[in-house]
Amino acid sequence: MNDxxxxxxMFCNPNWDYETLEAADEVISKxxxxxxxxxxxxxxxxxxxSEQMLDAYALxxxxxxxxxxxxxxxxxxxxxNYTKGRxxxxxxxxxxxxxxISYNMENNSTCMMLLVIAHACxxxxxxxxxNYMFLDWTDAESIVDYMVFARNFILKCEEEYxxxxxxxxxxxxxxxxxxxxxxxxxxxxxxxxxENERLKKLTLIKRENYxxxxxxxxxxxxxxxxxxxxxxxxxxxxxxxxxxxxIEKYAPALPAWKREIIRIVRKVSQYFYxxxxxxxxxxxxxxxxxxxxxxxxxxEGYINDGFMLEFIKSHSGVLYQPEYNSKFYSGLNPxxxxxxxxxxxxRICQNPTEEDRQWFPGLIGKDWLExxxxxxxxFRDDSFILQYLSPKVIRDMKLxxxxxxxxxxxxxxxxxxxxxxYRKVREHxxxxxxxxxxxxNIQVTKVDLHRTSKLYLTHYIQKDRRLDSDSAxxxxxxxxxxxxxxxxxxxxxxxxxxxxxxxxK
Numbered sequence: 001m002n003d004x005x006x007x008x009x010m011f012c013n014p015n016w017d018y019e020t021l022e023a024a025d026e027v028i029s030k031x032x033x034x035x036x037x038x039x040x041x042x043x044x045x046x047x048x049x050s051e052q053m054l055d056a057y058a059l060x061x062x063x064x065x066x067x068x069x070x071x072x073x074x075x076x077x078x079x080x081n082y083t084k085g086r087x088x089x090x091x092x093x094x095x096x097x098x099x100x101i102s103y104n105m106e107n108n109s110t111c112m113m114l115l116v117i118a119h120a121c122x123x124x125x126x127x128x129x130x131n132y133m134f135l136d137w138t139d140a141e142s143i144v145d146y147m148v149f150a151r152n153f154i155l156k157c158e159e160e161y162x163x164x165x166x167x168x169x170x171x172x173x174x175x176x177x178x179x180x181x182x183x184x185x186x187x188x189x190x191x192x193x194x195e196n197e198r199l200k201k202l203t204l205i206k207r208e209n210y211x212x213x214x215x216x217x218x219x220x221x222x223x224x225x226x227x228x229x230x231x232x233x234x235x236x237x238x239x240x241x242x243x244x245x246x247i248e249k250y251a252p253a254l255p256a257w258k259r260e261i262i263r264i265v266r267k268v269s270q271y272f273y274x275x276x277x278x279x280x281x282x283x284x285x286x287x288x289x290x291x292x293x294x295x296x297x298x299x300e301g302y303i304n305d306g307f308m309l310e311f312i313k314s315h316s317g318v319l320y321q322p323e324y325n326s327k328f329y330s331g332l333n334p335x336x337x338x339x340x341x342x343x344x345x346x347r348i349c350q351n352p353t354e355e356d357r358q359w360f361p362g363l364i365g366k367d368w369l370e371x372x373x374x375x376x377x378x379f380r381d382d383s384f385i386l387q388y389l390s391p392k393v394i395r396d397m398k399l400x401x402x403x404x405x406x407x408x409x410x411x412x413x414x415x416x417x418x419x420x421x422y423r424k425v426r427e428h429x430x431x432x433x434x435x436x437x438x439x440x441n442i443q444v445t446k447v448d449l450h451r452t453s454k455l456y457l458t459h460y461i462q463k464d465r466r467l468d469s470d471s472a473x474x475x476x477x478x479x480x481x482x483x484x485x486x487x488x489x490x491x492x493x494x495x496x497x498x499x500x501x502x503x504x505k
Contacts, residue, residue: 004300004301004302007023007027007302008301008302008303008304010023010024010110011023011024011110011111011114011297011302011303011307012110012303012304012306012307013110014109014110014111015110016108016109016110016113020110020113021045021047021113021117024113024114024117025043025045025117025121027297027302028114028117028118028121028122028293028297029043029121029122031293031296031297031300032118032122032126032289032293035292035293035296036122036289036292036293036369037369037373038122038125038126038289039126039129039130040100040121040122040125040126040129041097041098041099041100041125041128041129041140042098042099042100043099043100043102043121043125044099044100044101044102045102045104045117045121046101046102046103046104047103047104047105047106048103048104048105048106049105049106050105050107052103053093053103053105056093056103058071058072058074062095062143062144062147063095063101063144063147064144064147064148064151065147065150065151065268066147066150066151066153066154066155066170066264067151067154067155067158068167068170068174070174092104092105092116092119092120093120094120094121094124094125095143095144096128096134096138096140096143096271096274096275097140097143097144098129098140098141100121100124100125100128100129100140101144102116102117102120102121102124102125104116104117104120109310111307111310111311111314112310112314114294114297114303115290115294115311115314115315116290118289118290118293118294119286119287119289119290120286122286122289122290122293123285123286123287123288123289123290124282124286126285126289126376127278127281127282127285127286127376128140130373130376130377131274131278131281131282131376131377131378132377132378133273133274133277133278133380134274134278137182137270137273137274138270138271138273138274139271143271146267147268150264150267150268153260153261153264154166154170154261154264157257157261160257161257166261168481169258169261169262169482170261170265171478172478172481172482173244173261173262173265173266173482174265175474175475175478176243176244176475176478176479176482177244177265177266177268177269178269178439179242179243179244179439179442179475180242180243180244180245180262180265180266180269180270181241181242181266181269181270181273182241182242182245182270183241183273183435184241234446235446235447235449236444236445236446236447239443239444239445239458240443240444241441241443242266243442243443243444243457243479244262244265244266244269245266246444247262247479247482247483248262248263248266250447251482251483251484252453252484252485253484253485254482254484258482262482274380276435277380277381277382277433277435278380278381279334279381279433280334280337280338280381280384280385280433281338281375281376281379281380281381281384282338283334283335283338283339284334284335284337284338284339284340284341284342285338285342285372285376287315287318287319287335287338287339288338288339288342288343288372290315291315291339294308294311294315318335319333319335319336319339320333320336321333321336321397323398324398332397332429336397337385337397340393340396340397341384341385341388341389341390341393342372342375344388344390344392344393345363345368345371345372345375345388346368346371346372348360348363348364348390349363349364349365349366349367349368349371350368352364352365353392355391355392356390356392359390359391360388360390375388381433382430382431382433382434382435383430385426385429385430385433386426386427386430389425389426389429389430391417391422394417394422394425394426395417399425399429400413400415400416400417400421400425401413401415401421401424401425401428415428431463436462437462437463437465440459440465440467441459441460441462442457442458442459442475442489443457443458443460444456444457445457445458452485452486453484453485453486454485454486454487454488455479455483455485455486455487455488456487456488456489456490457479457487457488457489457490458489458490458491458492459472459489459490459491459492460492460494461491461492461493461494461499462494466491466499466500467491467500467502469502472489472491472502473502473504476489476502476503476504477504479504480504486503486504486505487503487504488501488502488503488504489501489502489503
């Protein structure tokens with residue numbers, strides 16, 4: 001029996017063992033490396049039970065995290081839905097870390113195990129290791145160690161200051177997580193060792209916890225520069241987009257341990273920032289990867305027809321997209337949209353039509369694998385869709401736009417399958433994946449350093465999206481609690497005219 005016969009006997013047996021998984025990882029990694037030219041982190045495959053998978057869900061995929069009531073709530077909610085048949089569980093869950101950790105469900109068949117190893121351990125892994133969003137804005141090397149540090153620190157805070165006080169600071173920081181992200185400047189790398197050393201230094205200045213007067217003294221690096229007569233010192237000099245960062249660094253009366261908790265929350269928020277911006281691309285590329293790897297395994301004789309029948313059924317289920325008028329419709333399937341666009345890039349490179357030559361002249365005759373890698377490495381969902389969603393994919397997926405004006409009693413079809421409609425569909429769909437359409441652009445613009453310590457924030461209205469009054473007040477309550485002094489928010493249009501003001505004294 002040659003090696004391929006041995007592998008085929010293992011892979012086509014519906015009951016897997018650990019030897020089978022080791023062989024699968026070896027073969028799939030070899031094909032990913034040689035056929036698809038994938039560069040990945042080392043893999044760490046964990047076999048988990050349904051309860052362990054639910055626990056991973058609650059911790060948003062991380063292997064460990066600090067204690068918070070929301071994690072327990074999510075676990076109980078998901079567990080109840082799962083046991084009552086209202087939801088299923090993913091076949092796998094993968095973490096952006098080095099090594100790349102993937103959780104595989106123990107009740108997966110051998111075929112499903114190979115599919116998720118190709119999907120997660122090659123597709124997602126390569127995306128994490130090469131896409132610019134993850135390279136520039138996250139630190140895969142140390143996230144697991146950092147979460148161990150975060151857990152230990154918060155547990156110590158609960159012992160020293162009480163669970164209720166720690167929970168309150170976590171609640172406020174979690175509510176502001178979307179405003180704790182650096183979108184334009186690269187964040188500093190996180191290191192559990194460096195964080196511990198920094199904390200040791202902080203313990204030497206614990207005097208602020210015993211004498212209230214120390215809290216009111218500004219640190220040397222925060223003292224304003226001298227100003228000439230008649231001038232007003234502006235602090236900060238430039239607007240700060242990362243509200244949690246600003247509070248952590250400059251809140252006048254915040255104890256050191258609370259600053260550290262805010263720092264932990266914003267580091268976690270920063271870690272998840274690229275995942276929210278690349279959902280379609282990430283899942284689409286992973287599906288594209290497992291599709292090509294499994295088909296390559298079949299071509300080379302590692303698996304048989306029976307395996308492929310089960311694979312096709314599972315792969316089709318992943319790509320299932322209900323029609324817009326189906327009772328099961330809940331939006332566009334990111335796996336389907338991403339996979340279709342990547343497959344279309346390959347098609348345009350190899351077999352372009354006259355329409356393709358007009359829309360994508362830069363892809364014609366190019367090496368499809370090089371182009372797929374270029375796109376995977378250099379785009380995020382909104383720019384990916386805006387640049388590479390083709391008329392063919394729009395037609396195949398039957399995409400169109402609807403105008404939903406609250407003043408009208410009926411919907412209006414805004415774009416159909418024609419030259420003008422294709423561009424409209426592409427633009428509107430891209431906007432749906434643009435983070436700025438979901439997270440208000442709120443920045444710190446001023447602090448009254450010398451009188452009230454009042455914090456001034458500005459909301460910049462984009463695309464006529466105005467703040468909801470209740471949400472704005474709720475957000476200000478959290479900022480007011482963390483800052484410790486009055487807070488005022490001005491909502492300005494593109495002309496710089498203030499349209500509304502919210503204040504929390």
